[in-house]
Amino acid sequence: MFARRRFAVLKNLLEYAGLEPGRLHFSWISSAEAEKFQKTASRVIEEVRKLGPAKFVIKDLRKVA
Amino acid sequence: MEPEKAAEKIRQAAKKLLEEKKVDVVVGYAKGTVPMRDRPYFANTPEECANLTWSSFCCNNLASLLIGRKGKIGIVAQGCVSRNLAGLIQENQFKREDLYIIGVVSPGMVDRRKVQARFSGKVITEVAEDGEDLVVKGRGFEERVPKKEVKRDNCYTCMHRNPVIFDEMIGEKETDSFGGELDKVAAPWEKLTADERYREFKDTLKDCIRCYACRDACPLCYCHVCFVDETQPQWCGKTQDEADVETFHLLRAFHCAGRCTDCGACESACPQGIKMRRLTTKIEKDIRQMYGYEPGMNPEATPPMSVYRPNDPQDFIL
Amino acid sequence: MADKILAKDKLAELLAGLKKAHDVFAPQLKQGKVTWAPVEDAKDLLWDFANTEFSPKDFFFPQTECMMRFVNQAGDPQGMLMQDEPRLEPPRVLLNIRPCDAKAFGVLDMIFCQDEMTDDVYWRDKREKTVLIGLACNDPCPTCFCASVNCGPHHEAGLDLLLVDLGEKFLVKVLSEKGAALVQNLPEASSVDAAKAAELKKAAEGSMTGGVAMDQVNKREVMELFDAPMWNRVFESCLNCGTCTFCCPTCHCFDIQDETQGEAGRRVRNWDYCMSWLFTVHGTGHNPRPGKKERVRQRFMHKFKYIPLKRGGEIGCVGCGRCVLLCPVNIDVREVVNQMNA
Numbered sequence: 001m002f003a004r005r006r007f008a009v010l011k012n013l014l015e016y017a018g019l020e021p022g023r024l025h026f027s028w029i030s031s032a033e034a035e036k037f038q039k040t041a042s043r044v045i046e047e048v049r050k051l052g053p054a055k056f057v058i059k060d061l062r063k064v065a
Numbered sequence: 066m067e068p069e070k071a072a073e074k075i076r077q078a079a080k081k082l083l084e085e086k087k088v089d090v091v092v093g094y095a096k097g098t099v100p101m102r103d104r105p106y107f108a109n110t111p112e113e114c115a116n117l118t119w120s121s122f123c124c125n126n127l128a129s130l131l132i133g134r135k136g137k138i139g140i141v142a143q144g145c146v147s148r149n150l151a152g153l154i155q156e157n158q159f160k161r162e163d164l165y166i167i168g169v170v171s172p173g174m175v176d177r178r179k180v181q182a183r184f185s186g187k188v189i190t191e192v193a194e195d196g197e198d199l200v201v202k203g204r205g206f207e208e209r210v211p212k213k214e215v216k217r218d219n220c221y222t223c224m225h226r227n228p229v230i231f232d233e234m235i236g237e238k239e240t241d242s243f244g245g246e247l248d249k250v251a252a253p254w255e256k257l258t259a260d261e262r263y264r265e266f267k268d269t270l271k272d273c274i275r276c277y278a279c280r281d282a283c284p285l286c287y288c289h290v291c292f293v294d295e296t297q298p299q300w301c302g303k304t305q306d307e308a309d310v311e312t313f314h315l316l317r318a319f320h321c322a323g324r325c326t327d328c329g330a331c332e333s334a335c336p337q338g339i340k341m342r343r344l345t346t347k348i349e350k351d352i353r354q355m356y357g358y359e360p361g362m363n364p365e366a367t368p369p370m371s372v373y374r375p376n377d378p379q380d381f382i383l
Numbered sequence: 384m385a386d387k388i389l390a391k392d393k394l395a396e397l398l399a400g401l402k403k404a405h406d407v408f409a410p411q412l413k414q415g416k417v418t419w420a421p422v423e424d425a426k427d428l429l430w431d432f433a434n435t436e437f438s439p440k441d442f443f444f445p446q447t448e449c450m451m452r453f454v455n456q457a458g459d460p461q462g463m464l465m466q467d468e469p470r471l472e473p474p475r476v477l478l479n480i481r482p483c484d485a486k487a488f489g490v491l492d493m494i495f496c497q498d499e500m501t502d503d504v505y506w507r508d509k510r511e512k513t514v515l516i517g518l519a520c521n522d523p524c525p526t527c528f529c530a531s532v533n534c535g536p537h538h539e540a541g542l543d544l545l546l547v548d549l550g551e552k553f554l555v556k557v558l559s560e561k562g563a564a565l566v567q568n569l570p571e572a573s574s575v576d577a578a579k580a581a582e583l584k585k586a587a588e589g590s591m592t593g594g595v596a597m598d599q600v601n602k603r604e605v606m607e608l609f610d611a612p613m614w615n616r617v618f619e620s621c622l623n624c625g626t627c628t629f630c631c632p633t634c635h636c637f638d639i640q641d642e643t644q645g646e647a648g649r650r651v652r653n654w655d656y657c658m659s660w661l662f663t664v665h666g667t668g669h670n671p672r673p674g675k676k677e678r679v680r681q682r683f684m685h686k687f688k689y690i691p692l693k694r695g696g697e698i699g700c701v702g703c704g705r706c707v708l709l710c711p712v713n714i715d716v717r718e719v720v721n722q723m724n725a
Binding site: 001002004005006007008009010011012013014015016017018019020021025026027028040043044055056057058059064065 | 252254255259260261262263264265266267302304306307308309311312315318319322323344347348351352355356369370371372373377378379381382383
């Protein structure tokens with residue numbers, strides 16, 4: 001419940017700074033809800049994959065000066 | 066009240082406090098050694114109070130210098146600073162009874178970089194306040210600049226010039242707001258696409274040199290070990306790579322969520338003139354709109370990130 | 384080596400000559416600030432600026448510098464090798480550097496390249512490949528105090544050439560072989576020109592008030608200065624940020640780290656600052672400079688007492704005044720040193 005506020009603020013901040021919408025997801029899942037976890041994870045993976053490689057605040061050590 | 070008059074009353078109040086031994090030290094401002102800079106000053110004796118001043122050049126946040134000090138402390142505080150004191154009391158950094166707050170109405174502080182920009186490349190040797198204007202003197206020039214054209218960004222949209230907690234008040238309360246509409250200017254990038262926002266964000270931070278002046282000037286940043294100083298593991302890179310600089314600012318802004326009073330000390334301290342408030346004003350706007358909370362208005366309140374209501378917004382949750 | 388004259392209308396020609404074999408940098412006005420940038424056109428050069436906000440030390444000591452790269456994978460073509468970083472190419476000219484900044488590099492030479500065992504190849508390579516053409520200050524700023532710390536507005540140490548603005552032309556003081564080679568075709572200066580330059584130098588030095596006195600600092604024992612009660616007040620408003628350290632042309636502390644990502648990595652050197660708690664903390668958690676007071680004292684003692692003691696009288700400060708202008712709480716080094724001297 002407390003996390004809900006923090007997530008709301010964090011998501012807004014990151015997307016405001018340029019994180020592409022669709023990369024950051026939240027869901028309430030208990031460890032007893034196996035099917036929900038599997039379905040949500042699959043959905044998130046598919047959505048994020050469609051967006052391609054991430055560009056927001058990425059550091060690739062092979063590429064930096 | 067004219068800053069000069071307020072300064073005299075502050076000196077008298079501070080002297081009295083020290084003479085009556087009500088406090089061990091009075092923290093205020095003294096005249097600086099360079100133009101447009103008054104600087105934090107610790108008056109330990111009634112005689113030292115003669116050095117105290119007040120002006121539109123008081124751009125630090127004195128609350129940050131109190132943390133960790135023992136004993137009874139007198140402090141000169143305008144609206145935003147008094148809100149930080151209230152916040153720090155909420156967070157158990159002070160006991161209310163250890164502080165004696167000399168409340169002042171903020172005249173709105175001058176942004177020295179805006180003044181310098183009007184005399185680009187020239188050396189300014191002296192700046193004095195004269196009513197509504199500044200008298201700016203330099204090598205081969207003397208000009209008047211209206212103060213209201215060169216205030217700090219956050220002062221234009223100030224909503225609380227009057228101190229919210231105080232033990233004595235210098236002068237009368239005045240209109241709380243400076244007239245700017247904070248919610249209109251707090252989150253300008255909201256209208257842009259994600260790519261455009263990222264470009265603005267990168268551009269905002271491109272000159273950052275990781276000096277941490279913003280963090281060190283901020284009254285909210287008092288962790289014994291700041292996250293950037295953690296080494297096992299190291300959360301945040303120490304290099305000048307964009308991603309490292311961006312991580313620092315994003316996380317620091319987030320740590321100030323629900324606590325930032327928009328005092329502007331961060332931007333005033335920054336040697337590069339970086340506008341890192343662009344992140345915190347957005348966060349605080351969200352806090353106002355989603356949770357109806359304004360930081361530091363009441364030392365008894367509970368910080369918004371430490372509570373929840375059953376009907377908090379959650380349309381972002383899958 | 385004889386002084387030369389550079390007529391102002393010959394500047395573009397000189398610049399073009401320099402650019403044939405060097406990358407040329409100079410302070411220019413970029414977005415309202417005087418900053419070091421590559422020179423495209425002689426028109427962009429500034430002649431009456433004060434100084435750049437930050438020192439040009441990052442030409443020799445970049446804020447983030449990769450020292451080597453490695454890939455920890457046997458099969459990889461770059462695997463199991465530590466790959467050195469390429470050296471500077473092509474050579475450079477720093478044009479219109481102020482004498483204080485040029486002198487500072489001389490001080491840093493003593494620290495980065497002390498002897499056979501302490502020879503910083505990253506520093507030395509860049510230093511050897513850079514020519515410094517200075518611009519004398521005829522109109523020092525109120526915050527400059529170079530004249531009281533063994534430097535001065537027309538100081539020559541560390542420069543290959545020094546330009547003195549005589550009004551319609553520059554006097555070019557030739558101070559090294561490297562410098563001489565660049566101006567061999569310029570006409571020689573007359574004694575009238577030399578006299579004018581000397582006059583300007585005297586006037587500039589004379590206009591500098593508000594310097595520091597160091598006679599007592601030099602005489603006093605280290606521990607007497609170290610234990611002086613003044614330190615109990617100096618540190619009070621210090622934020623312990625890195626602003627003074629980073630803008631200072633003689634500050635040189637750094638931190639070396641290995642960054643890794645999967646099997647790849649690099650060894651990187653970043654600027655560090657002694658105002659930070661983290662700078663001196665030991666693995667055990669013990670910190671020999673545990674509080675603000677110890678760290679603030681360290682800064683001034685290092686620059687004004689320890690370095691002179693260890694480096695034959697050389698002071699760890701060139702009086703550029705940047706820290707005075709940029710310190711967020713306006714701690715003024717001149718005031719502190721004069722207190723040390725009181």
